[in-house]
Amino acid sequence: MNNIVAKLNSRGVKIEDIAVITHDLQKSYNNATYEECEQMVMEILAKRETIYTILTAIALDESAEKGLFDEEVNQLITTDNSLYGLDEILALSIVNLSGSIALTNFGYLDKSKPGIIGKLDREGKQKIKCHTFLDDIICALAASAASRIAHKKGIQ
Amino acid sequence: MNNIVAKLNSRGVKIEDIAVITHDLQKSYNNATYEECEQMVMEILAKRETIYTILTAIALDESAEKGLFDEEVNQLITTDNSLYGLDEILALSIVNLSGSIALTNFGYLDKSKPGIIGKLDREGKQKIKCHTFLDDIICALAASAASRIAHKKGIQ
């Protein structure tokens, strides 16, 4: 658990970056506090499926960054072409644990790219780093936490 | 096919209402014309799975409108509570024919509610009609057409 938080930190993502997006998604629907959102993000990060997905996503990003795959695959991943699509699919591993509100919020964040999601996207586009898989994982984490908050707190 | 277009019309949805949303989703990525978007919406409407999904969605909306289900189910559907979630799930029957761009666009439209989607949503909230299932179907149709256009035309 501390392990997976450290892994996210090593790629430039703090827990607060995720919890802030969850809080923004929820605040017009109920009175969930920022702290409750952060707590929910931590609960999702404690799940085995989440941990495996994050490790796999970062392994793909880092290996493409280092050019370890075949040229064609390195290219596909580092370019982050919107026709590639496997990054969104991998993130479903997290989304498909939290129901349909997670799914629609995931799609919304993937298009609107608030906060850290946009930052990762820009670093990737500028070839500073490869975050092709990680930005979608952050969308999935924030969206899943929002879905669970919605079911826990209700919608007003 | 004319049949399903007539069915959509009978619930206040024209093909142009859908194609316009597809065109808006695509126009910053490639040079797809409005006519190509409309053509793609028609191709999706010709699929058996799409037809069955639209018929089922409208049957659910109309039956809830008429109060044909048990009180509890009528309430659940006519209220369109965002914790209900079956409306988004039913729409996956269409989305899951067109890949991951369809999925993220679907989530985006479901949250941002442009054009006819917002209109259906408001008519539902004002209890004029019940469009709990139909508005998500429109999101799915427009998002799926956008995904197919993206794969056909490429992304610039």
Added chain:
Amino acid sequence: MNNIVAKLNSRGVKIEDIAVITHDLQKSYNNATYEECEQMVMEILAKRETIYTILTAIALDESAEKGLFDEEVNQLITTDNSLYGLDEILALSIVNLSGSIALTNFGYLDKSKPGIIGKLDREGKQKIKCHTFLDDIICALAASAASRIAHKKGIQ
């Protein structure tokens, strides 16, 4: 909760019918007891999304049974043609809360139809009742319980 168990009972499904399928799915992988499987089924039945899905599925089956929809939709649902597909889609509302083991087990049960699932399918085919949606819901419940047991107990 007692409510939803009673609803399932009224359509001929007992909790044990579901738990037995979960236990069969798991017994070669770990030492989960039948009681643990039944307990897990009950936990899944306590979730809001599960309850809403079951209520909607049974409303569809019963309304088709009574001929409340348009002729075309009544036909589509009571015939349970394998090209219809909405029954499997609706069940994803439950499956998409329990991860990828739930998804593969769901597909497996839907094809192999053990126990109560086959019984519901036969009653539907013989036009005694309409269980087009309910049999897939039972697949989803048993598969989801098996996935959660697998993650809880581990795989040996």
Added chain:
Amino acid sequence: MNNIVAKLNSRGVKIEDIAVITHDLQKSYNNATYEECEQMVMEILAKRETIYTILTAIALDESAEKGLFDEEVNQLITTDNSLYGLDEILALSIVNLSGSIALTNFGYLDKSKPGIIGKLDREGKQKIKCHTFLDDIICALAASAASRIAHKKGIQ
């Protein structure tokens, strides 16, 4: 296209291995010939999403085989623990282009492992090769072809 067939061949999979499974899935439902099944597999292999998914899956398998990832990730992938789950998720990129019959057939093949699927699984378990991702891709290809055949030929 020849490219992706050659890539599959290089990992021990022939087109016939896939088409035979599709034919077996379909033969009790309609009169699709083996040749029609093979043709359908080829059509699915011509899709951009399919090609990208196969390239990514094989890149993951080969990199884990060579130990290019962090120790933890190499372990996770080469062990093919059924709690890992990302292999099934990646395959959804192909399954989610062909509708709900593809989804249930996918789950069924993933559990029953006929023909080449079982062979890849055994080679993986014996640590001869790593096919953790590829075997699920084959399930997805055969299942998707079966779904498209079912919709094209009808169900008898």
